Amino acid sequence: MGQIILGVGDYGASNRPGEEVKTFALGSCVSVILLDPKTRTVGMVHVALPESTINKAKSLEKPGYFVDTGIPALLVEMAKFGCNPKGKGMVVKLCGGANVMDTNDTFQIGKRNGLAVKKILWKYGMGAVAEDLGGNFSRTVTVSVDTGEIILSSPGRSNWKL
Amino acid sequence: MTEKISHEEIQKVIKSVPLLSPSANQLLQATTDPDHDQGDIVQIVKLDATLTARVLKIVNSAAIGLINEITSLERAISYLGERLVVGIAVGDCAAQLFDKELKGYEGEHGDLWRHDLRTAIASREIATLSNLKINPDLAFTAGLLHDIGKSLISDYLQGTASEVLSKIENEEYGDYLTAEEELIGIDHPRAGYELALAWKLPEAITEAIRFHHTPAEAREDLRELVYAVHLGDNIAMLGGCGTGADSMHYKLDPNYSQYIELKSEELARVMLTVDVEFNKLERSFSAAGDSNQ
Numbered sequence: 001m002g003q004i005i006l007g008v009g010d011y012g013a014s015n016r017p018g019e020e021v022k023t024f025a026l027g028s029c030v031s032v033i034l035l036d037p038k039t040r041t042v043g044m045v046h047v048a049l050p051e052s053t054i055n056k057a058k059s060l061e062k063p064g065y066f067v068d069t070g071i072p073a074l075l076v077e078m079a080k081f082g083c084n085p086k087g088k089g090m091v092v093k094l095c096g097g098a099n100v101m102d103t104n105d106t107f108q109i110g111k112r113n114g115l116a117v118k119k120i121l122w123k124y125g126m127g128a129v130a131e132d133l134g135g136n137f138s139r140t141v142t143v144s145v146d147t148g149e150i151i152l153s154s155p156g157r158s159n160w161k162l
Numbered sequence: 163m164t165e166k167i168s169h170e171e172i173q174k175v176i177k178s179v180p181l182l183s184p185s186a187n188q189l190l191q192a193t194t195d196p197d198h199d200q201g202d203i204v205q206i207v208k209l210d211a212t213l214t215a216r217v218l219k220i221v222n223s224a225a226i227g228l229i230n231e232i233t234s235l236e237r238a239i240s241y242l243g244e245r246l247v248v249g250i251a252v253g254d255c256a257a258q259l260f261d262k263e264l265k266g267y268e269g270e271h272g273d274l275w276r277h278d279l280r281t282a283i284a285s286r287e288i289a290t291l292s293n294l295k296i297n298p299d300l301a302f303t304a305g306l307l308h309d310i311g312k313s314l315i316s317d318y319l320q321g322t323a324s325e326v327l328s329k330i331e332n333e334e335y336g337d338y339l340t341a342e343e344e345l346i347g348i349d350h351p352r353a354g355y356e357l358a359l360a361w362k363l364p365e366a367i368t369e370a371i372r373f374h375h376t377p378a379e380a381r382e383d384l385r386e387l388v389y390a391v392h393l394g395d396n397i398a399m400l401g402g403c404g405t406g407a408d409s410m411h412y413k414l415d416p417n418y419s420q421y422i423e424l425k426s427e428e429l430a431r432v433m434l435t436v437d438v439e440f441n442k443l444e445r446s447f448s449a450a451g452d453s454n455q
Contacts, residue, residue, distance in 0.1 A: 008402070025402035027410065045344060048401075048437065050428050058434060065434075081241025098394050101337055102413040106426045107402055109433070136410040138402050139329075156323030157269040 009065030011045035015081050017147045026096030026139045028110035030117050032071060033141070034078060035091040035148045041081040042145045045074040049109070050116035061076045067116040075124075087124045093150060093162055094118075095141055097133040098137065106161050167318055168348030175314050176360045180258060185210035187362065193248055193299050194364040199244050203244050204236050216250055217242065225445035239356060241254045242340025245286065245302035246443070249279075252306060253447070259313040266319025267312065269406030274312060276444070280403045282306040285394030287432045289387075290347045293423050296387050304370035305394045307363070311371065312405055315360055318346045323407035332395075338408040339375055351375055353444040395435060402438075 002019040004012045008029060014021055021045045023031050034043040052059035054065035063069035074159045079085040094117060097110035114133045121127060132139070132152060142151045150162040182398075192198045195207045198455060207213050214235055221238040222231050232238045239247055253260060260275040283307030290295040319342065326341040335341045342349040356374035366384050370391045373380040378389035399409045418424075
């Protein structure tokens with residue numbers, strides 16, 4: 001079975017039957033998953049930081065690294081599969097955005113990532129139907145192209161579905 | 163049911179671990195001396211043929227991408243930088259520890275080395291922030307060694323991870339350190355500290371290993387360094403690079419702000435640099451056929 005593995009700051013999409021889209025060990029990073037029922041396409045971006053303003057050059061080289069450039073880049077990618085370029089009709093699911101224990105405001109990168117994602121999605125008129133954000137554990141995420149089913153795993157925990 | 167590890171037993175485990183090579187030890191000592199220069203580093207490496215060969219192999223590896231081959235040790239060291247040379251020396255001696263699959267934490271093979279390398283880079287980046295007086299090379303080395311204790315106690319923790327996680331969730335344990343202490347009678351910073359004593363590591367590094375989760379307890383004159391490693395460790399975990407089930411189940415000490423001024427934008431920049439540098443370093447280590455991968 002084919003797998004598309006996405007690293008930090010990567011985005012990708014697939015409509016190939018039997019394939020999976022996967023990303024490993026989201027800490028404070030967020031995985032934005034877009035499912036397009038019409039074209040049966042699954043898209044995912046693994047964003048690390050909220051704003052590309054901290055490093056424009058990096059956002060050009062790897063737009064998926066930042067929330068504000070990563071989500072638009074994923075939509076452009078999915079348009080190649082015949083999906084609506086504004087994300088119309090897509091189902092949105094989110095996971096990741098963890099924090100360490102007893103964290104202070106500065107270190108709430110996970111929370112800021114989650115909020116930034118929701119803000120951008122809102123601009124597109126999109127909202128998540130399911131999310132598994134926050135907590136203090138890392139998540140590995142696998143999405144099946146056939147069923148759109150999302151399986152999460154984390155060391156020391158049993159797998160769960162989103 | 164796990165059993166507590168006695169003092170004698172932990173000493174036995176430490177004795178079974180190889181000692182650091184004399185050159186690795188000298189390099190660590192040199193890093194902590196504020197008056198040392200690159201000439202001192204070259205002198206130490208020069209006397210160790212294996213290390214010299216490794217350094218030259220890494221500097222000329224494809225990952226570094228030099229057009230012309232470097233054959234002089236001086237140039238190789240100045241190109242790679244002191245911290246990387248120390249990293250190579252320590253990494254080679256302690257490969258058995260860094261390389262260990264941390265079954266007790268349900269970590270995968272290579273997790274510890276990746277986490278340590280990320281912590282090292284993040285600690286160094288924190289150390290370079292403007293208001294600090296920490297030597298960035300020292301912060302790198304301390305970051306590299308901070309979790310070495312996990313290798314010593316991991317086997318004793320086998321099969322405990324899921325129970326520990328639910329007990330932390332139910333607030334029976336405050337964090338993963340409490341769990342280690344409760345289950346086997348010693349937590350990983352103290353196990354690491356015992357090893358640091360056996361290895362006769364410099365005090366600054368020993369202190370960072372011992373107090374990386376409780377930096378407020380570190381010696382006042384070394385507290386800045388220990389806080390840098392504390393933050394570096396947390397940054398590595400947030401970056402998704404922990405050592406298994408324990409990742410992010412530790413407390414961040416917010417009092418770091420008394421020693422280290424860090425705005426959220428600076429933190430974001432540090433995290434980005436850590437990602438970029440980590441990918442580069444990991445490539446150069448693996449290109450040189452390092453066993454720590």
